[in-house]
Amino acid sequence: MKNCVRCHKIFLSVIGETICPECRVMEQTMEEQVKDYVRDHPGITIRQLIDETGVPDKLIWRMVRQGEFENASGLEVQYPCGRCGKMIKSGAYCEECAVKLKMEAKKFADSMKMRARKNEQATTIRGGSKKTYSNTMYNEIENSRN
Ligand SMILES: [Zn+2]
Numbered sequence: 063m064k065n066c067v068r069c070h071k072i073f074l075s076v077i078g079e080t081i082c083p084e085c086r087v088m089e090q091t092m093e094e095q096v097k098d099y100v101r102d103h104p105g106i107t108i109r110q111l112i113d114e115t116g117v118p119d120k121l122i123w124r125m126v127r128q129g130e131f132e133n134a135s136g137l138e139v140q141y142p143c144g145r146c147g148k149m150i151k152s153g154a155y156c157e158e159c160a161v162k163l164k165m166e167a168k169k170f171a172d173s174m175k176m177r178a179r180k181n182e183q184a185t186t187i188r189g190g191s192k193k194t195y196s197n198t199m200y201n202e203i204e205n206s207r208n
């Protein structure tokens with residue numbers, strides 16, 4: 063038994079659902095409504111879609127994330143790039159930002175690599191004394207064997 067996250071009614075959760083069957087049907091109906099609306103208004107912005115259909119924005123954004131409006135769907139919506147706010151039709155960022163973010167990610171990865179290399183060098187230096195220590199240990203073990 064679980065509390066529906068939407069209507070808070072108790073329902074039997076069979077496969078770990080978080081919303082009750084009634085709310086599920088309601089969401090599916092709303093999703094269909096949104097798709098129909100987009101079909102009739104190609105290129106509509108998400109903002110307009112939320113205002114005009116009255117469907118909760120959370121649900122619409124989830125549809126965006128799930129790729130319901132990707133090219134293959136034939137449904138065209140526009141929403142702001144998550145970084146610069148420019149209107150985009152797919153993905154989370156506009157092309158420019160996607161390129162910039164990729165570059166930044168690479169720079170970040172490179173600096174991490176560089177840091178790792180520095181740490182490696184540091185451990186090598188420290189490792190020198192460690193080595194003599196372990197050599198001593200090794201000798202001790204060898205000696206105790208004899
Ligand atoms: Zn419910």
Ligand SMILES: [Zn+2]
Binds near residue numbers: 144147157160
């Ligand atoms: Zn952008």
